[in-house]
Amino acid sequence: MTANQVQGPAIHVQGLEKSYKTLKVLRGVDFEVARGSIFALLGANGAGKTTVVKILSTLLKADAGTASVNGFDVGTQAADVRQSISLTGQFAAVDEILSGRENLVLVAQLRHLEDPGTIADDLLDRFSLTDAAARKVSTYSGGMRRRLDIAMSLIGTPQVIFLDEPTTGLDPQARIEVWQIVKELAEHGTTVLLTTQYLDEAEQLADRIAILHEGRIIVNGSLTELKQLLPPAKVEYVEKQPTLEDVFLAIVGDAGHDHGVGTDR
Template identity: 70%
Template sequence: MTADKALQPSIRVRGIRKSFQNLDVLRGVDFDVRAGSIFALLGSNGAGKTTLVRILSTLLKADAGTATVNGFDVAARPGDVRESISLTGQFAAVDDVLTGRENLLLVARLRHLKNPDEVADGLLACFSLSEAGNRKAATYSGGMRRRLDIAMSLIGNPPIVFLDEPTTGLDPAARVEVWQTVRQLASGGTTVLLTTQYLDEAEHLADRIAILHKGTIIQNGTLAELKQLLPPATVELVEKEPSLEDVFLALVADGGETDTAGDDRSDSAVRVRKESR
């Protein structure tokens, strides 16, 4: 890789537009994604997130604008783009009849890798699925299926991964499992473009967050930069009750034992920021 290419963003989007009949879905989208980072595209249902991902992954053609992925123009060099990316859709694309290991072997052989067994075993270990590797995927939990789906998409070591709402429909514990997987990808140098409608997901994972609303990016920045858009906050001492998600994850983590729950009550008084009036 040349020095110039190393300095280029992994993904560059300029003026992308897309309409379906009389509906303008994307109205001029612009952003860059730095290599090795997690970029969250945040927006409500119908904001155009999936449409944009389909354009960047060469599954759909834009009406106007340009986009490059891994330095390749998505319109002019779609084959090179496809070799550079992996796309994980909103629903896990695993074969329930096959075991987890067989799913990985199938993809490795389709990609004509020389060592499919080694690749499959390595990914099972990497995603904490070794013990379940010989079980049929139909027996997997939602979080396990999603991790297997992401593992399958990483065969061939693509430098860029698109995750389109990867935690939709998952329970809280499974969501945390997927979050850990996404962080692991980025720590290994993979560029991740994540679409989500969950605010906490973007907050926990993303290096940068772009808010897509009515077909355009209305804000783009780090979490700290986005928080500065609100009025200054005052600090007050308040009593913070645990959320239902806190309770659920705590009970699941300790197998339902709650004897030590009282020990944590001293931490319930925390300093939080409240918007000044």
């Protein structure tokens, strides 16, 4: 890797355009993602979030503009980009016939890595799936499948990971578990580009948030910077009420987490 690749942004996008016949999906998208950060691309369904991810992961070619991932051009250095990234789509890409451990071993073997069994066991432990390692994935809950899917995407230690709406369809407990995993990825130095339509998800996770609307980035900044776009609210004394998340965790607690990890179906 060159010095420019190490020092520059993990992702650089400028003037990205994409149309499907007469439908203009991207109309000149610009943004950068710093290394080791979590960047949330926020937008409604149909805003173009998945299209951006597909272009950055070399699954789709842009009509115009430039994009680089880990210092490699997505158009001319696609093979180098693919070696640097991992992509987790909206639906878990796991083999339901195999066990959780077998899924991980298979991916490690496909990547020609040494000691696939140890790699699988380490990831099972990291993602709290050891107790369910020998079970077929068809018996896993939605949250367990998503954790396994993300674990599979980390095999080979990619420097950049794309998470395309990773918590869609998950229950509240599973969403919180995925959020914790995403935070840990960034803490270990992985760059995360997260697409979501959930405002609370972007607020909980992202170092920077870009709002994609009608094919353009209309605002891009930290949560603090985005809040400064609106005038301060009138301050009144109001007794703080517990949030729904507080209530949920207080009722379910660790028992709910153990249930989701070990026996939930």
